[in-house]
Amino acid sequence: MASTLKLAFLLFSIFFFLSPTFITSKPHPLDSLTPSEFTLIQSIVSQAYPSSKYKLTFQYVGLDEPEKPVVKSWLSKPTTKPPPRQALVMLRLNQQSHELIVDLSKRSIISDKIYDGYGYPLLTAEEQEDAADLALKHRPFLASIKKRGLNISEVVCSPLTIGWYGEEKSKRELKVSCYYLDGTANMYLRPIEEIIMTVDLEKMKVTEYNDKSVSPMPKAEGTDYRPSKQTPPFGPRLNAAPPTPTGQTPFKIDGNVVSWANWKFHLGFDARVGPVISLASIYDPDKAKYRQVVYRSFISELFVPYQDPTEAWYHRTFFDCGEFGFGIYAVSLEPLNDCPSGAVFIDGYYAGQDGKPVKIPDVMCIFERHPGDSMWRHTEAELRDQQIREARPEVSLVVRMVATVGNYDYVLDWEFKPSGSIKFGVWLTGVLEVKAEPYTHIDEIKEEVYGTLVAENTIGIHHDHFLNYHLDLDIDGEDNSFVKTSLVTKRITDKKIPRKSYWTVEHETAKTEADARLKLGLKAEELLVVNPNKKTKPGNKVGYRLIPGSAAGPLLAADDYPQIRAAFTNYNVWVTPYNKSEKWAGGKYVDQSRGDDTLQVWSNRNRGIENTDIVLWYTMGFHHVPCQEDFPMMPTLSGGFELRPTNFFEYSAVLKTKAPMHLNWPNCTTA
Ligand SMILES: [Cu+2]
Structure with a gap:
């Protein structure tokens, strides 16, 4: 991460004097590599x-x-x-x-x-660009473009990883897929279908070329998303957010350590996974100290398998972190549109193909969020001689990054709440990856098309998104256990009791890794990471619980090659003992991997995980059946999960939180 931090350009800065609270302190062992360190390594x-x-x-x-x-x-x-x-x-x-x-x-x-094992390291952005450029000069491809009556100057090509489908031998290759602009910026909606082109990355040569047939080109009309290209009737104009309610940056950044309200954490940036949140701890006023929650957390892999098994599409089973790099494909954030007023923006660096540092300006932002929600409230309605109403608005701190990997944009949030919760948010947006087909109405479709007809000649192909989070929790210390609390129905046999049933809880501490592999959504349960060596005054083990988001699991057959490679999606929850080398759930060498270095393989060792240093892995999934509202671009689809203190504090962490001082800005309006 950059050592240079800068404030957003704010429209409101002419009104308010912002007081940034940055301190450049000495290096921290978890600091990301700096530009000068990249340069030294290169040398x-x-x-x-x-x-x-x-x-x-x-x-x-x-x-x-x-x-x-x-x-x-x-x-x-x-x-x-x-x-x-x-x-x-x-x-x-x-x-x-x-x-x-x-x-x-x-x-x-x-x-x-x-x-010399299976698989290859991350691809560089440069070699992908070179492969795409090769296609545009490949003579048979030029002939195919001419045959279709297209103009080569309007063609854009994009590389695709090839996966592994049981081949004995492999070499570093990419497939290249091409698109036609000619009146739109939305290239992904105009695929030049049925051309199969493979590039050998070591020789940088096209090694396979096959033009199967000429398929229809979806029309450009109605695909462009830029405001200048829209025609009436228009939708409503939305209001801008009010200006930031404070003249002072409400958090401190000391080196790369961020402090806000009762939270403190270290923020890093990595080419492969993007943001890395380390050493997140929360201040406990009764103990007069910060207490540990997270040692290190990041998105360890993202798997996106498309569900069209035909020749030009079967290989589209992408691993966005291990093949492409979430950090490499992170984008600069735009003040007010990507991050609200008052956000602080941070630059990121990674090594280019030549080893020299590449800067992504404003790659992450940090801001205080005022969602207009309730943090807590209560009206004491039964006290007739007193009016008691207490309401506290929610305020939180968010770290955000956006990775745009091809057609998809992933907005990734880490949100810290004064209550002790950490929310991990994911917003999926961007544009669909579509296949051109001759159909203009669903009545014409008599075969499997592997998706939805979302517009004329345009099939939005079914696919999934599975994100795996590496959550190395150290709840009040390193030695932790994973406890499954099942909610079970009990039958009442005592005839004197009018009820026939109730539910209660049964706790089970996972002893080995096999005990902690869980598919969610099948039964009522609470999942906790506890410190069995630290107890509250009433005797409960201090802990944090996982509040999952939507529970989606894999639908591919277990013996299908993409599923073997993405075996970390077999379960939503896994727990492993801490091992520094086990970072990325899809393995270290993911491009054309064969599934021999995945979270499933590590977990199969069935190591002990009780009262020791453990890592929680959470896989969040989305099955995406495209619909017409995803055309020509997709409104964000949100998902996420929460880590919430559970018997961690002696009482509510926000009881004594002081309410915000509300300010009025009578003469201040937004454009
Ligand atoms: Cu999708």
Whole structure:
């Protein structure tokens, strides 16, 4: 993450003097790599492997964070020298995958291994662009464009990963899919269908080309989403949000540590996963200290399998973090439209293919959210001689990033509440990936088309989105347990009682990983991570519970290749013992992986998870049956889940929270 932080350009800044509270403090062991560190790594690696002798590309460079005990030890004495800074570097070097650990203080490569297992590292943005550009110069493709009567200057090509379908041998390849603009910016709605083109990434050559047949081109009319392209009748004009109610940034950023209300956490940025929230802890006034909740959390993988098994589409089963990189495809955020007034914007950096730092300006924003909801309220209606009504508005702090991977945009929020809850929000938007077909009405369709006819000649193909969150919780310390609390119906046999039944709870502490693999939505249960060594005054184990979002599981057959690779979707909830190397639920080398390094494989070891340092993994799924309202762009579809304190505090964490001072702005109106 950038060490430079800057305030949003605010329309209102001419009225209010903003008082940013940034302090640049000394480095933290979990800080993301800085631009100068990327440059140093590039120089160290290039000296070891000079370009005169080696064909070298940097596929991934990220912080190799110290082991947890080392970080915890430093945190107990933060005035001492931080542990050595190290980076994980994944290279393609003369057509082999290399995995390096670079020590920045020693300025040397301390480990260099050739990876010869299945799968390949993340793709670079540059090699994907090169592959797409190749297509536009490929002579048979030019002939196909001419045959269709299209203008090559209006053609845009986009690379697609190829997956793995049981082949014995594999090589680094991409498929390329092309689209036709000619009157619209919405290229994904105008696919040039039935052309299959494969590019060998090592040779950077088109190795397969097949023009199956000419299919209809969906019309451009009605597909553009830009305001200037819209024609009457128009919808309503919406009102702008009121200006930020405070003249002062309501949170502090000390280095990369954010403090707000009763929360404190470290914020990082990574090429593969995007935002990384570490060391989130909440202040307990009765204990006069911050108490740990999250050690490290991030989105570990996103799997998007399309459900059209035909020749040009079967391979579209994407892993957006492990193949493309959520951080690499994160986009700059726009003040007021992406993040509200008062937001602070933060730059992000990743290593380009040449190892040099690439900056994404304003890649994350932090803001205080005032949703107009209730944090808590109560009216004491039965006290006839007193009027008691207490109402507190909800206020929270949000960290946001948006990743645009091809046609889809994912808005990702981490929201901290004064009550102790953390909400993880996901908004899906962007445009559909569609297939061109000859149909203009559903009555003409006599075969399986694998989707919905959303417009003339336009099938929105069925697909899923499965996000997996890595949630290394340390609830009031490292040694935690996972407790399943089942809500069970009890039959009453005592004839003196007029009721025939009630429900109660049965607790079961998961002993091994197998006990903690859960498909949600099948029964009434509460899922808790507790610290069995810390109890409240009444004797309850302190804990946090997972409040899941919609429970969706995989619908592909278990022996289907994409499902084997994305086995982390087999369950919604998993718990593993902490192991620094188990970060990414789809494995480390995801491009063309074969499923031998997934969360399912790690969990199959069935290690002990009771009263030890554990990691909770949560898979959230969306099945998407496209509809006409998804055309020509999709209004956001929201999902998410919550981690909520459960017997963590002695009493409500917001009882003594002071209500906000409401301000009136009589002469202030928004445009
Ligand atoms: Cu979708």
